[in-house]
Amino acid sequence: MNSASASVGPSDFRILLEGQAGKLLRWTQPGQTRTVWLNVAAIAIGAGLYGGAMGWWRDPLQGLYVAIKFPLIILLVVLGNALLNSMLAPLLGLNIGFRQSFFAILMSFAIVAAILGAFSPLVAFLVWNAPPMTPDVKSTPTYGFIKLTHVAVIAFAGIAGTVRLFQLLTQLGGSKTVARRVLFAWLAGNLFLGSQLTWIARPFIGSPQLPVVFLRDTAFQGNFYENVFRTVAGLLQFD
Amino acid sequence: MNESNPTGPLIPPQIPTPPSPGHRTDRPLGELPDERETIPNAVAAIEAILRQPRRVMYQLRQPGAGGLIAGMLFVAVLCSVVYGVGVGTFSGGVQLWAAPIKTAGGLLISALICLPSLYIFACLSGSQARLVEILGLVAGLMALMTILLIGFAPVAWLFSQSTNSLAWMGTLHLIFWGIATVFGLRFLNADFSHTQARSNAGLNTWTAIFVLVVLQMTTALRPIVGTADTLLPEEKKFFASHWVECLKLPKPAARD
Numbered sequence: 001m002n003s004a005s006a007s008v009g010p011s012d013f014r015i016l017l018e019g020q021a022g023k024l025l026r027w028t029q030p031g032q033t034r035t036v037w038l039n040v041a042a043i044a045i046g047a048g049l050y051g052g053a054m055g056w057w058r059d060p061l062q063g064l065y066v067a068i069k070f071p072l073i074i075l076l077v078v079l080g081n082a083l084l085n086s087m088l089a090p091l092l093g094l095n096i097g098f099r100q101s102f103f104a105i106l107m108s109f110a111i112v113a114a115i116l117g118a119f120s121p122l123v124a125f126l127v128w129n130a131p132p133m134t135p136d137v138k139s140t141p142t143y144g145f146i147k148l149t150h151v152a153v154i155a156f157a158g159i160a161g162t163v164r165l166f167q168l169l170t171q172l173g174g175s176k177t178v179a180r181r182v183l184f185a186w187l188a189g190n191l192f193l194g195s196q197l198t199w200i201a202r203p204f205i206g207s208p209q210l211p212v213v214f215l216r217d218t219a220f221q222g223n224f225y226e227n228v229f230r231t232v233a234g235l236l237q238f239d
Numbered sequence: 240m241n242e243s244n245p246t247g248p249l250i251p252p253q254i255p256t257p258p259s260p261g262h263r264t265d266r267p268l269g270e271l272p273d274e275r276e277t278i279p280n281a282v283a284a285i286e287a288i289l290r291q292p293r294r295v296m297y298q299l300r301q302p303g304a305g306g307l308i309a310g311m312l313f314v315a316v317l318c319s320v321v322y323g324v325g326v327g328t329f330s331g332g333v334q335l336w337a338a339p340i341k342t343a344g345g346l347l348i349s350a351l352i353c354l355p356s357l358y359i360f361a362c363l364s365g366s367q368a369r370l371v372e373i374l375g376l377v378a379g380l381m382a383l384m385t386i387l388l389i390g391f392a393p394v395a396w397l398f399s400q401s402t403n404s405l406a407w408m409g410t411l412h413l414i415f416w417g418i419a420t421v422f423g424l425r426f427l428n429a430d431f432s433h434t435q436a437r438s439n440a441g442l443n444t445w446t447a448i449f450v451l452v453v454l455q456m457t458t459a460l461r462p463i464v465g466t467a468d469t470l471l472p473e474e475k476k477f478f479a480s481h482w483v484e485c486l487k488l489p490k491p492a493a494r495d
Contacts, residue, residue, distance in 0.1 A: 080397070084390030090290045091387075091422050193394050200401055220401045 012038060016111055019164040021171040028103040028172075036103070039110035040075070046110075046117025047071040051204070053124040054150060058133055058206030065214045069201045074109050077194045078102070085186050092181045094173040104172070105186065108165035115157035123149065133208040147205070162187065199224035268297040268433055281310040288383050288426070296430045299375035308375045311382040312347075318385035319343035325392045329399035329408050330466045337470055341463050345456040346385070350377050353449045360441030366434035376430050384416075384423035391415040405465045406486045412464060413457075420450065454478045 015023045016039075027035040051070030056063035085105060086098040096104075126149060130142050137143045162183070169179035198204075200219050206212065269275050274294045278284050284307060287294045298307050323339030330338075358373045368376075398411055424446055431442050457463060458478040460471065465485075 080393045081390075083393070084387075087289055087387055087390045091425075095290055189394075193397070196394075196397060196401065200397075221403070223398055223402045223407065226402060226404060226407055 013042065013114060016042070016107060017114060019111070019167050021167050024107060024168055025171055027107070028100045030099065032103075036106065039103075039106045042110035042117075043074050043106075043113040044071045046113030046115070046120075047074055048117075049120035050113075050116035050123065050153075053120045053127060054204055055206060056124065057127040057130060057146065058203075058208070059212045062203070062206045062212045065212070066204050069204070069214070071113070073194065073197045073201055074113065076197055077190050078106050078109060080193050080197075081105075081186075081189045084189055088185045088189070089182050092185055093175070093178040094169065094182045096172055100172065104165060104168050105190070107168065108161040111164050112157045112161035115160055116153065119153045119157070123153065133206070135208050137208060150205075195224045199227070268293055268300065278307050278310070281314050284310045284382065285314055285386055288379060289386065292379075292426055292429060295379055296433055299372055299379070299430070300433075304371060304375055308371070308378045311375075311378040315346065315378065315381035315385045316343050318382075318389050319346050322385065322388040322392050322395075325396045325399070326412060326464060328396060329405075329464055330462075332466070333470070334462070334464075334466060338463050341460040345460050345463075346381060346453070349449070349453045349456050350381055353377070353445065353452055356448060357442075357445050360445045361431070361434060361436065364436035364438050364441040366431070366436040368431075368434040372434070376427050379430065380423040380427045383426050384419040387419040387422055388415060391419070409464050409482070409485060416453075420453075458482075 012035075026032070047070040048067040052063040052067035054063070054070070055066030082098070082102050082105075086096075086101040089096050089101050126146065130146060131140075134140075165186075166179055166183050169182055170176050173179050173182070199222075200215070202216060202219070203210065203213070210216075271293075273291065274297045276294065278287050278295065278298050284295070287298075288311070295307070295311075298304060319342045320339040323342030324335065326342060327334040327336070327338030354374065354377055357377065358370055361368050361373055395411060395415060399408055402408060427446075428439070428442065431439070436442070455478045458472075458476055458481040461467070461481065462472075
């Protein structure tokens with residue numbers, strides 16, 4: 001039995017959140033399968049709870065859907081870019097293997113999810129206090145406030161996860177310059193894929209005029225960047 | 240159960256940071272023992288070109304480097320074919336087999352067209368590299384490019400399933416190809432610096448030629464992303480004018 005592996009448990013979330021690089025580095029070594037599950041559990045529970053709170057305003061069923069979709073997006077980003085990220089790291093000067101790059105990114109997302117999970121009761125409380133969604137909800141201050149709250153919480157969690165990932169990469173590579181380079185490349189790739197996955201998986205907050213669905217019928221039509229481009233083009237035409 | 244560690248936190252030894260492939264170094268190739276280890280097969284070649292580019296560079300200068308070159312060419316063809324299938328999923332049908340052939344064939348033909356000029360430029364720059372070493376350089380460039388493209392393949396596939404815009408998909412593939420080419424050229428540049436060349440001017444010129452040739456190949460072998468009545472074009476075009484035309488194509492039907 002692998003004693004290092006056996007020592008991993010829920011209490012090790014503290015190690016994750018504190019970003020104890022020395023111990024986290026040990027998690028990236030071969031035979032640490034349980035740490036993978038710990039991170040996956042953190043993502044499923046943390047992001048799931050936050051997603052549930054996010055969708056609950058529209059409908060409890062919408063909350064359930066978002067509770068499934070949110071962790072799924074995170075895991076798909078980790079898996080979808082795993083190969084690319086493991087190739088970019090050595091090419092940018094950080095000689096780590098597939099396992100280490102995969103774990104490093106998984107851990108950073110687990111930290112993000114843990115923070116989101118911790119904020120989920122607050123968001124749920126906010127939603128509980130909000131008036132029910134009405135057809136004109138998007139023009140109300142409540143809608144704007146809830147949206148801004150989500151942006152602030154997700155941004156805070158993202159920054160915290162990124163800082164921890166940077167610390168881990170610095171430990172792995174021994175150089176802040178290399179760590180910064182790899183971090184930037186990974187973030188760019190994850191943001192690119194994550195934006196599109198989020199676009200496909202919409203709705204999250206939901207809209208009172210549209211039915212509660214897991215994925216919209218138009219999920220696989222168009223993409224996030226085309227939409228942004230058309231919006232910008234429309235603004236520049238001053239029509 | 241949490242076990243306390245009497246010796247304190249276990250911190251693995253730091254992994255020494257190797258110079259990046261594009262990083263110039265005066266250290267002679269083969270100075271370190273791991274650089275002198277032979278590369279037995281294509282899988283080891285993939286690993287080496289990503290993590291130990293200097294090992295590949297050293298092995299390319301050893302007798303019997305033909306096997307390594309063949310291995311890297313095999314990797315390049317295989318990875319291009321796999322990426323090409325991803326490209327073909329946008330249109331489906333005939334493109335599922337035509338796009339992989341065109342992707343792999345186009346890259347090989349581009350390399351073949353550009354190989355003599357690289358050799359001439361290398362000689363003019365004072366490089367001592369033999370033709371087989373130059374071939375190795377190009378094989379390494381193609382292998383690294385296509386391996387990276389495989390890394391981009393899941394993202395490309397996802398986008399190909401969620402858009403009808405030919406211009407968007409073409410641009411996306413070009414961006415991925417551009418990133419892969421930058422890394423491939425960094426490898427080529429680093430390797431070239433060990434050939435005793437007096438100047439990089441020839442290599443820089445060749446780089447521009449290679450990029451132009453590959454870009455033109457995308458037009459010469461069109462359609463690769465979209466569809467057409469014929470497998471190969473009937474009209475000759477410069478790639479820039481073809482791309483401008485593609486960007487002017489009617490937008491896909493409006494969606495809700």
